[in-house]
Amino acid sequence: xxxxxxxxxxxxxxxxxxxxxxxxxxxxxxxxxxxxxxxxxxxxxxxxxxxxxxxxxxxxxxxxxxxxxxxxxxxxxxxxxxxxxxxxxxxxxxxxxxxxxxxxxxxxxxxxxxxxxxxxxxxxxxxxxxxxxxxxxxxxxxxxxxxxxxxxxxxxxxxxxxxxxxxxxxxxxxxxxxxxxxxxxxxxxxxxxxxxxxxxx
Amino acid sequence: xxxxxxxxxxxxxxxxxxxxxxxxxxxxxxxxxxxxxxxxxxxxxxxxxxxxxxxxxxxxxxxxxxxxxxxxxxxxxxxxxxxxxxxxxxxxxxxxxxxxxxxxxxxxxxxxxxxxxxxxxxxxxxxxxxxxxxxxxxxxxxxxxxxxxxxxxxxxxxxxxxxxxxxxxxxxxxxxxxxxxxxxxxxxxxxxxxxxxxxxxxxxxxxxxxxxxxxxxxxxxx
Numbered sequence: 001x002x003x004x005x006x007x008x009x010x011x012x013x014x015x016x017x018x019x020x021x022x023x024x025x026x027x028x029x030x031x032x033x034x035x036x037x038x039x040x041x042x043x044x045x046x047x048x049x050x051x052x053x054x055x056x057x058x059x060x061x062x063x064x065x066x067x068x069x070x071x072x073x074x075x076x077x078x079x080x081x082x083x084x085x086x087x088x089x090x091x092x093x094x095x096x097x098x099x100x101x102x103x104x105x106x107x108x109x110x111x112x113x114x115x116x117x118x119x120x121x122x123x124x125x126x127x128x129x130x131x132x133x134x135x136x137x138x139x140x141x142x143x144x145x146x147x148x149x150x151x152x153x154x155x156x157x158x159x160x161x162x163x164x165x166x167x168x169x170x171x172x173x174x175x176x177x178x179x180x181x182x183x184x185x186x187x188x189x190x191x192x193x194x195x196x197x198x199x200x201x
Numbered sequence: 202x203x204x205x206x207x208x209x210x211x212x213x214x215x216x217x218x219x220x221x222x223x224x225x226x227x228x229x230x231x232x233x234x235x236x237x238x239x240x241x242x243x244x245x246x247x248x249x250x251x252x253x254x255x256x257x258x259x260x261x262x263x264x265x266x267x268x269x270x271x272x273x274x275x276x277x278x279x280x281x282x283x284x285x286x287x288x289x290x291x292x293x294x295x296x297x298x299x300x301x302x303x304x305x306x307x308x309x310x311x312x313x314x315x316x317x318x319x320x321x322x323x324x325x326x327x328x329x330x331x332x333x334x335x336x337x338x339x340x341x342x343x344x345x346x347x348x349x350x351x352x353x354x355x356x357x358x359x360x361x362x363x364x365x366x367x368x369x370x371x372x373x374x375x376x377x378x379x380x381x382x383x384x385x386x387x388x389x390x391x392x393x394x395x396x397x398x399x400x401x402x403x404x405x406x407x408x409x410x411x412x413x414x415x416x417x418x419x420x421x422x423x
Contacts, residue, residue, distance in 0.1 A: 009279040012415020014385045014392050016367040017212075019354060021302040023292050023318050028245075058220040066304065070363075072240035082241040082361070083422040096243045104304070126238055130365055133217030134209070137227075138238065154234045187221045197206055197227035198238045199416040 015135040020066045022130070024102050031100040033111040035178075045095035047076030047113030049178035052141070052168060056106045056129065059189035063106030068130040071099035071110060078118025111178065114143065122148035122155065129185065137195040141183055144170045162194045204229060212380030214347055239421045242358045245288050252320040255291065255333035256403075265315035265334045267296025271399055271407035272353065273330035276323050278362050278419035283327030287359035291319040291331060293352070298339030309339060323359075332404055338375050350375035350382070353394075357412060362419035368394050368410050 030038065037043040056064040074080045074097060077090040081097055099110060115123045123143050130136045142149055144167055149155055155163050168181035186193050206226035212218035230238055251259055256269045276284040294300050294317065299309035301317050315334055323329045333353065341349040352367040369376055371393050376382055382389050394408030 010277060010281055010413045011388070011391055012279055012413045013364065013366050014388055015364060015415075016392065017218075017381050018356075018365050019367075020217075021292065021300045021305060022354075022356075023290070023302065025318050026290055026320075059224075060220060062220070064221055070240065072237075074237075080236065080241075082236070082239065084236070096241075098240055098242050121234065121237060124237060126240065128240070128363075131217075131221055133212065133215060133219075133221040136365065137209075137223060140237065153231055154237075157228075157231060188223050192223055192225055194225070195223050195227050196230050196238065198230060198418055200207065201204075201227075201229040201417070 017132055017135060018068055018130040020132040022066065022068050022102055024104070027102060028100070031098065034095065034097075034099055035111050035113060037094060043094050045075060045092045045113050047092075047116070049111065049176075050114045051109060051111050051174055051178045051180045052125065052183070053109040053180070054107070054168075054182050054184045056103065056108065056131075056185045056187065058187055061189075064131055064187060065104060065106045066102070066132055067106055067108075068102045069100065069108055069110070070128040070130070071112070072126040072128075073097045073112065073115040073124070074118045076113050076116045078116035078121070080118070114179065117146070117148045120148075120151065120153060122146050122152035124152075124154075127185070129187070131187075134187075137187065138198050139185065139193055139195050140166065142167045143181055144168060158194060165191065165193050210384050212384060214342065214345060215380040218380060235421075239361050239418045240363065241361050241422075242363065244286055245358075247288075247320045247322055253331045255293070255315070255317060255319045255331065258314060258316050263314050265295065266312050267337075268335040268406075269332060269404045270335050271330065271332050271404045272368065272394060272410055273328065273407065274409055274411040275327045276329065276357060276359070276412045276414065277327060278414050279416075280420050280423060282420075282423065284357075284359040284362055284414065285323055285325050285327055287323040287327070287329075287357055287362070289321050289323070289329055289331075290356040290358075291321070291333070292317055292354045293333055293336040294339060296334055296337050298337035307339060309337075335370075335405075338373070347378055348375040350379050355412070357414060359414070361421050362414040364412070364414045366392060366412070368392060368408070370394060370408070371396065
């Protein structure tokens with residue numbers, strides 16, 4: 001049995017609540033729609049356009065106004081753009097995978113491309129929610145009718161109920177050919193969405 | 202060894218905290234899916250030159266009301282790695298406690314020379330510096346007389362390091378009753394700016410605020 005030297009870690013600054021006034025002034029359309037770099041140029045990732053929309057709700061079923069949502073996903077070929085994938089041949093030059101939007105009402109509409117299944121993972125989008133009243137909570141959204149959902153190593157650790165709570169419903173195509181998916185995120189109470197600990201685990 | 206997930210705490214006297222804090226324990230993330238939970242944020246440029254100086258709307262405009270202060274520090278992750286090129290988005294209330302955000306309906310006074318939003322990027326040594334007006338405390342809960350203490354909001358993004366936090370001020374009376382500060386317990390002092398005397402006329406005093414972005418995402422790719 002080896003005696004691993006534990007690294008000395010600095011004490012982390014505490015996370016704190018975003019509060020109700022995260023500046024919408026910081027909004028950037030290119031983070032709200034990942035299907036195109038900008039409406040004025042011909043540049044965008046490959047893959048099926050999707051619209052993911054829904055409501056973020058509180059314990060009383062009311063809209064969580066002012067929430068800040070951050071999204072993270074792989075590209076259509078299932079590759080994440082991170083330090084481990086530098087020079088990977090399947091990276092998409094027009095795709096980072098990071099999105100952000102601040103919702104005034106608590107309803108969200110996010111446009112992106114459907115992530116590919118990667119390694120043994122079903123297509124998924126990691127969602128971080130910052131909000132007044134909390135620091136942040138993190139979950140991962142899946143898509144209806146994906147065969148890979150049945151064997152996804154995260155979904156298979158969850159109960160049937162929790163799997164349903166994380167699976168966005170397919171609503172059909174939008175007029176411009178994007179596949180529309182919907183999922184409500186329930187922060188607390190009845191039908192609470194499962195959240196994951198990325199800070200410690 | 203099985204571990205049980207954390208249960209998040211609810212801020213005392215904070216209605217929104219009660220409404221929005223999950224009641225179930227957080228789920229632990231299996232190792233084989235861990236990578237999918239580590240967003241890597243692309244580097245972004247600051248848009249306007251004056252965004253480091255919140256004490257004026259533009260370099261040639263008058264100073265805002267109140268006490269101008271300097272805030273500076275170094276940004277690292279828990280293993281001590283300097284975070285270079287980190288984007289710090291900053292926002293704070295004006296001298297009277299008012300934000301220019303359209304959703305601030307407090308009715309507190311606006312200052313025509315204060316915008317209250319800024320951005321800085323850490324340099325090659327992980328250092329940042331900005332000027333702002335010392336923010337006013339404000340009555341967050343008129344029904345129970347609870348004030349939000351003076352604070353500056355900071356949102357830090359650097360690759361897989363992500364933190365939203367607040368800097369507080371030492372010896373402020375409202376620190377002791379702030380619900381989120383109470384949850385921090387003794388570690389609240391990590392979120393306090395450390396005052397120092399400034400030698401320049403443009404600011405009244407400075408605050409050192411070294412930031413450590415904690416959590417496994419910030420060190421995931423090391």
